Amino acid sequence: xxxxxxxxxxxxxxxxxxxxxxxxxxxxxxxxxxxxxxxxxxxxxxxxxxxxxxxxxxxxxxxxxxxxxxxxxxxxxxxxxxxxxxxxxxxxxxxxxxxxxxxxxxxxxxxxxxxxxxxxxxxxxxxxxxxxxxxxxxxxxxxxxxxxxxxxxxxxxxxxxxxxxxxxxxxxxxxxxxxxxxxxxxxxxxxxxxxxxxxxxxxxxxxxxxxxxxxxxxxxxxxxxxxxxxxxxxxxxxxxxxxxxxxxxxxxxxxxxxxxxxxxxxxxxxxxxxxxxxxxxxxxxxxxxxxxxxxxxxxxxxxxxxxxxxxxxxxxxxxxxxxxxxxxxxxxxxxxxxxxxxxxxxxxxxxxxxxxxxxxxxxxx
Numbered sequence: 001x002x003x004x005x006x007x008x009x010x011x012x013x014x015x016x017x018x019x020x021x022x023x024x025x026x027x028x029x030x031x032x033x034x035x036x037x038x039x040x041x042x043x044x045x046x047x048x049x050x051x052x053x054x055x056x057x058x059x060x061x062x063x064x065x066x067x068x069x070x071x072x073x074x075x076x077x078x079x080x081x082x083x084x085x086x087x088x089x090x091x092x093x094x095x096x097x098x099x100x101x102x103x104x105x106x107x108x109x110x111x112x113x114x115x116x117x118x119x120x121x122x123x124x125x126x127x128x129x130x131x132x133x134x135x136x137x138x139x140x141x142x143x144x145x146x147x148x149x150x151x152x153x154x155x156x157x158x159x160x161x162x163x164x165x166x167x168x169x170x171x172x173x174x175x176x177x178x179x180x181x182x183x184x185x186x187x188x189x190x191x192x193x194x195x196x197x198x199x200x201x202x203x204x205x206x207x208x209x210x211x212x213x214x215x216x217x218x219x220x221x222x223x224x225x226x227x228x229x230x231x232x233x234x235x236x237x238x239x240x241x242x243x244x245x246x247x248x249x250x251x252x253x254x255x256x257x258x259x260x261x262x263x264x265x266x267x268x269x270x271x272x273x274x275x276x277x278x279x280x281x282x283x284x285x286x287x288x289x290x291x292x293x294x295x296x297x298x299x300x301x302x303x304x305x306x307x308x309x310x311x312x313x314x315x316x317x318x319x320x321x322x323x324x325x326x327x328x329x330x331x332x333x334x335x336x337x338x339x340x341x342x343x344x345x346x347x348x349x350x351x352x353x354x355x356x357x358x359x360x361x362x363x364x365x
Contacts, residue, residue: 014081014108014110014118014119014152015081015082016082016084016108016110016111016112016118017082017083017084017086017087017111017112020084020086020111020112020113021084021085021086021087021112022035022036022084022085022086022089022112022113023035023036023113024036024050024052024062024113032050033050033051033052034050035048035050035062035064035085035086035089047066047067047068048064048065048066048067048093049064049065049067050062050063050064050065051063051064051065051133053106053129053130053133054129055109055116055122055125055126055128055129056125056128056129057109057116057121057122057125058116059109059114059115059116059122059125059126060114060115060116061106061107061108061109061114061115061116061126061129061130062085062106062107062112062113062114063085063104063105063106063107063130063133064085064089064092064104064105064106065102065103065104065138066092066093066096066102066103066104066105067096067102068096068097068100068101068102068103070100071096071100071101071102072100072144072266073101073102073144073145073146073168073262073265073266074101074102074103074104074134074138074140074144074145074146075095075099075101075102075103075104075145075146075147075148075171076104076127076130076131076134076145076146076147076148076157077092077095077103077104077105077148077150077153078106078108078123078127078147078148078149078150078152078153078154078155078156078157079105079107079150079153080150080151080152080153080174080246081151081152084107084111084112085105085106085107085112086112088105091249092105095258098255098259099255099258099259099262100262101146101262102138102140104130104134106126106127106130108122108123108126108156109122109123109125109126110122114126120155120194120195123152123155123156124156124159124160126156127156127157127159127160128160131145131160141166142164142166142167142168143166143167143168144168145167145168146167146168146169146170146171146262146265147160147161147167147169147170147171148170148171148173149170149171149172149173149175150173150174151173151174151175151176151218151219151245152195153173154172154173154174154175154176154195154197155194155195155197157170157171157172158170158172158175158195158197158200158201158204159195159200161204161206162200162201162203162204163203165205165206166205167205167206168206168265169206169207169208169209169235169261169265170204170206170207170208170209171208171209171210171211171258171261172208172209172210172211172224172227173211173212173248174211174212174213174216174218174219174224174245174248175197175210175212175219175223175224175227176195176197176219176223177197177198177223177226177227178193178194178195178196178197178198178199179193179194179195180192180193180194182218182219182223197227198226198227198230201227201230201231202230202231202232204231204232204233205232205233206233207233207234207235207265208227208228208231208233208234208235209235209236209237209238209257209258209261210224210225210227210228210231210237210238211224211237211238211240211248211254211257212224212225212237212238212239212240212243212248213239213240213242213243213244213245213247213248214239214240214241214242214243215242215243215244216243216244216245217244217245218244218245219245221239224237224239225237225239235261235264238253238254238257240253240254
């Protein structure tokens with residue numbers, strides 16, 4: 001059962017678009033790389049940087065960085081299952097524009113024009129390489145990074161967040177407890193399971209926003225709700241009534257909730273919304289006394305959304321190289337509605353994270 005179930009879980013996880021929806025071209029005059037797609041005309045060249053990044057597992061992945069001159073934060077976005085950068089191109093640009101963020105998106109190994117074959121461990125190496133690129137190229141600090149994981153992207157995003165106590169925030173969009181738990185209601189984690197998000201969520205120190213549709217037939221909303229319950233830093237979740245696995249961006253509540261979340265994160269000084277694992281209990285007490293805050297941190301005002309801090313547990317963090325010992329494992333509502341009505345058409349046209357096709361594949365195993 002172990003081998004067959006592991007194969008089924010892998011089939012659930014990875015559906016690279018075939019053929020890829022884009023190519024990468026290099027301009028002879030400047031040596032600058034571009035994503036070759038008709039959608040490129042929707043954005044100015046100077047606002048997008050396309051790069052190829054080498055991972056520690058030897059693959060070369062394609063990533064795109066969308067710049068916003070008003071941005072204070074950078075979102076590192078891990079996309080859904082049956083999408084690549086060509087499909088996500090306009091979505092990333094719209095999010096960057098309407099949320100006033102820089103956005104870094106990338107293709108997993110074996111997706112789009114990235115080399116290699118997709119696997120759980122490859123996705124961990126992929127997001128790690130992109131994170132390193134952000135820090136080394138733009139000097140982006142952890143405190144300025146929001147990790148965003150959609151569907152299968154919740155796996156690498158949560159893995160990275162569990163190892164970075166100072167990352168600013170985490171968004172889980174239609175996440176699952178683990179690959180195996182999508183298919184079976186198991187109570188314990190098995191060695192052959194993949195993306196064991198349920199075992200990692202309590203290691204995440206930053207505020208977590210969970211977004212899930214109530215009518216998700218691929219990953220039941222119970223997955224999102226359980227992950228939210230297990231969070232240390234709970235931000236008001238977004239349960240979208242009638243939402244399925246692939247259409248949450250089309251709901252008018254989606255953009256305002258994200259904007260409110262990002263606005264709250266921007267305004268809150270980093271030291272006040274979570275305890276750093278390297279700080280001693282005595283130092284923490286002094287810090288809390290000086291800032292006159294309670295042991296339960298809050299994000300935003302009572303008219304906004306809140307982050308409720310649960311009991312903190314100190315964790316030892318390696319002071320060596322960050323990943324050498326890593327585990328393997330605000331506009332008006334009408335404007336928001338109008339902008340995401342347009343975005344909804346994009347979502348509808350590319351079917352971003354469609355994994356309904358997994359059902360037929362799983363039955364063949």
